[in-house]
Amino acid sequence: MSAKVPCLSLAIDRLRAGSPNHFVIHAIQAPYRSGYLLTDCLWSESQNQVWQSWQEFFSSRGVPMVPYISEAKIPAAPTVEPSSGQPMSQSMRLMQTLGMELWQWLVSGSIQGVLSQSQGIAMGQNRALRLRLDIRDPDLIPVPWEIMQHQPGRPAVSMSQNILFSRTTSDVDTLEVLRSDQSLHVLIVLGEDSHPEGQRVASGAALRLNQEAQALTRLLTSSTQFGGMAPCTVDTLVQPTSSELVQAIQSERYNVMLYAGHGMPAPDGGMLFCGPIWR
Numbered sequence: 575m576s577a578k579v580p581c582l583s584l585a586i587d588r589l590r591a592g593s594p595n596h597f598v599i600h601a602i603q604a605p606y607r608s609g610y611l612l613t614d615c616l617w618s619e620s621q622n623q624v625w626q627s628w629q630e631f632f633s634s635r636g637v638p639m640v641p642y643i644s645e646a647k648i649p650a651a652p653t654v655e656p657s658s659g660q661p662m663s664q665s666m667r668l669m670q671t672l673g674m675e676l677w678q679w680l681v682s683g684s685i686q687g688v689l690s691q692s693q694g695i696a697m698g699q700n701r702a703l704r705l706r707l708d709i710r711d712p713d714l715i716p717v718p719w720e721i722m723q724h725q726p727g728r729p730a731v732s733m734s735q736n737i738l739f740s741r742t743t744s745d746v747d748t749l750e751v752l753r754s755d756q757s758l759h760v761l762i763v764l765g766e767d768s769h770p771e772g773q774r775v776a777s778g779a780a781l782r783l784n785q786e787a788q789a790l791t792r793l794l795t796s797s798t799q800f801g802g803m804a805p806c807t808v809d810t811l812v813q814p815t816s817s818e819l820v821q822a823i824q825s826e827r828y829n830v831m832l833y834a835g836h837g838m839p840a841p842d843g844g845m846l847f848c849g850p851i852w853r
Contacts, residue, residue, distance in 0.1 A: 579696075579701055579702065579703075579704045579738065580605035580692060580695050580696040580699065580701060580703050580704065581603055581604075581605065581703075581704040581705075581706065582601065582603065582604050582605065582609070582688065582689060582692040582703060582704070582705050582706070583601070583602050583603035583604075583705075583706040583707075583708060584599055584600070584601055584602070584680070584685065584705075584706070584707055584708065585599070585600045585601075585602050585707075585708040585710055585744075586598075586599055586600075586680075586707065586708070586709055586710060586711065586714060587600070587710040587711050588711040588713070589614055592614070593616075595616055595617040595618075595622075596614065596615075596616055596617075597614065597615055597616070597617060597711070597714075598612065598613070598614045598615075599612075599613050599614070599615060599680065599685055600612045600613075601685065601688050602708065603706075604688060604692060605692050605695045605696070605703075606691065606692070606695060609688045609691065609692060611684055611685075611688065613683055613684050613685060615679060615682070615683075617679070618679075620675065621675050621676075621679060624668075624671055624672050624675050625672065625675075625717070627668055627672075628668055628669075628672050628718075631664070631665065631668055632665075669721055670723065670726060672718070672721065673721040673722050673723040673730055674722075674723055674724070674725070674726070676717065676718075676719060676721070676722045677722040677723055677724045677731070678724075680707075680719075680722065681724065689705075693736065693737075696736070697736075702735070702736050702737060702738050703736065703737050703738065704737075704738045704740075705731070705737050705738065705739050705740075706739075706740050706741065706742065707719055707739075707740075707741035707742070708741070708742055708743065708744055709741060709742070709743045710743065710744055712743075715743060719731075719741055720732035720739065720741075756805070757805040757806060757807060758794070758805070758806040758807070758829050758830065759806075759807050759809075759826065759827060759828050759829050759830075760794055760806060760807070760808045760809070760828065760829065760830045760831075760832065761808075761809050761810075761811065761822060761823070761826070761828040761830070761831045761832070762787050762790060762791070762808060762809070762810045762811070762831075762832045762834070763810075763811045763814065763819065763831060763832065763833045763834070763835075763848060764783040764784065764787055764810065764811065764812045764813060764834055764835060765783075765813060765833060765834065765835020765836060765837075765846055765847050765848040765849065766813065766835050766836045766847040766848070766849070767782075767783045767835065767836075783834045783835060784812075786834055787810050787834065790808070790832065791808045791810070794806045794808050795807070795808055809822070809826070809828075813848060813849035814848055814849055815848075815849055816848070819848060833846055833848075835847055835848065
């Protein structure tokens with residue numbers, strides 16, 4: 575059996591006893607014994623500004639100001655043009671600036687030393703280093719840690735050939751044990767068939783959601799489609815309010831939820847236009 579891939583796991587949480595922008599970074603797993611350490615750091619005003627710039631540029635609607643955003647003017651991001659000589663777009667400059675800000679904030683001081691030694695151990699084994707982030711403060715979850723880079727012109731950490739990057743969060747409730755059903759229970763949610771802001775769909779007509787729902791129901795409930803091995807029941811909600819949708823999901827044990835309707839993308843996940851109250 576081959577040896578395990580060297581792993582450095584860093585947990586990030588807010589320092590409860592400090593100021594709102596005071597965080598703690600804890601190396602909870604390292605490929606060597608002395609790599610387990612704890613350090614604290616401040617989320618700076620410079621990072622506030624770049625993070626707010628990111629949200630304003632990439633969001634088509636308002637998103638929560640996280641992790642600790644004060645009102646600040648949008649700074650001119652210092653960047654380095656690519657070696658090809660082609661000018662960088664505003665989005666590329668912003669991504670590069672935020673990526674370097676995040677890297678410098680996370681990988682500094684004693685954490686930088688632990689990362690360097692961990693990478694050295696991985697290189698000595700001719701392996702990539704597995705770098706894991708455990709995001710324990712909910713306000714830090716929307717931050718795009720995957721774009722971190724330690725200097726201009728270098729690939730983001732998620733694209734590195736020498737680092738296997740991943741992140742998770744432990745700030746979740748324990749999942750209840752679900753019973754094993756002998757049938758498939760599907761919820762079809764029909765939202766807005768026309769864009770709530772008056773925008774027309776590409777075809778120039780409203781979506782035919784009712785027809786799609788009927789076709790899906792016939793397909794899923796037809797036992798011949800699955801050889802009679804997976805009986806299926808289908809419930810349909812038409813333009814539900816948020817409370818109606820939540821109540822349906824909490825009261826029934828659905829295996830699959832299908833949504834048909836309009837929506838809007840955004841850095842925080844976006845929005846589905848289920849009914850008039852969602853506008």
